[in-house]
Amino acid sequence: MPPLQKDGVMKRKSVLIIGAGIAGLSAGIYAQMNGYSSHILEMHTMAGGLCTAWKRKGYTIDGCTHWLTGSNPRDPMYxxxxxxxxxxxxxxxxxxxxxxxxxxxxxxxxMYTDVERxxxxxxxxxxxxxxxxxxxxxGVRLALEMPTPDSRKKGVSALLDGIRSGFWMLTHLGGL
Structure with a gap:
């Protein structure tokens, strides 16, 4: 992204992001990867959102995600x-x-990860x-079957992948 020129001064476009959880931090990273300046506002004293834990009255409150979608290297989200x-x-x-x-x-x-259990x-x-x-x-079993579009695909292949996922959702989730 080329910088903007205003009054003879070169400036980069900037993005303001509310929330420093994994989504906000990721948005900031992608903004900077694409030439934007990013500013993230967080109401808590530390970033991380659901990927954090804190102590209160001798207890550790673990708000962390214990399962990350796409953590398998074969998964497109990886x-x-x-x-x-x-x-x-x-x-x-x-x-x-x-x-x-x-x-x-x-x-x-x-909350067991094995559906039958x-x-x-x-x-x-x-x-x-x-x-x-x-x-x-x-519903859990149906969610496990849902196809995830492959972010590595480009062009027509990515379009067809998205259409396939959308069609799957229309045909399978309409009755829930």
């Missing part, structure tokens, strides 16, 4: 993470539990909600 410098020198670990939520009585609900666990905990659990699990 190239995006490479572009912003996220994957270099890092090892990704696939956990069997995405999150654990406890009620006031200490009963734990585990998650379904069994939910049915054990919430037998009165069998129909809702089955519908939720059906």
């Amino acid at each position: 190239t995006w993470w490479q572009e912003i410098g996220l994957v270099q020198g890092r090892t990704f670990i696939d956990f069997d539990t995405f999150a654990v939520i406890e009620d006031e009585g200490g009963r734990a609900f585990h 998650l379904e069994r666990h939910m049915l054990d905990l919430f037998p009165q909600d069998t129909q809702a659990v089955k519908e939720f699990i059906q």
Whole structure:
């Protein structure tokens, strides 16, 4: 992007980004990669959004994402993470539990990454909600089948990939 000239002074176009989570930080990186000056405003004292943790009254509140979409090198999204410098020198670990939520009585609900295990666990905990659990699990399975456009494709190939993904969504998600 060529700089702008105003009153004989060369200036770059700039972008103002609200929020310094992974999306805001990525937007700033891509803005600068494309010749813009970027300014990011964050209301908290540190950047990172959901990729941060903090301590309160002796507890660590872990707001971090424990599963990163596209962390498999064969996944098309992996190239995006490479572009912003996220994957270099890092090892990704696939956990069997995405999150654990406890009620006031200490009963734990585990968000298992294995769909069959998650379904069994939910049915054990919430037998009165069998129909809702089955519908939720059906939605999870459907989401796992959803094709992701490949960002490495260009031109007509990228267009066709996007159309294929859009058509899949129209035909599969219309009934949810």
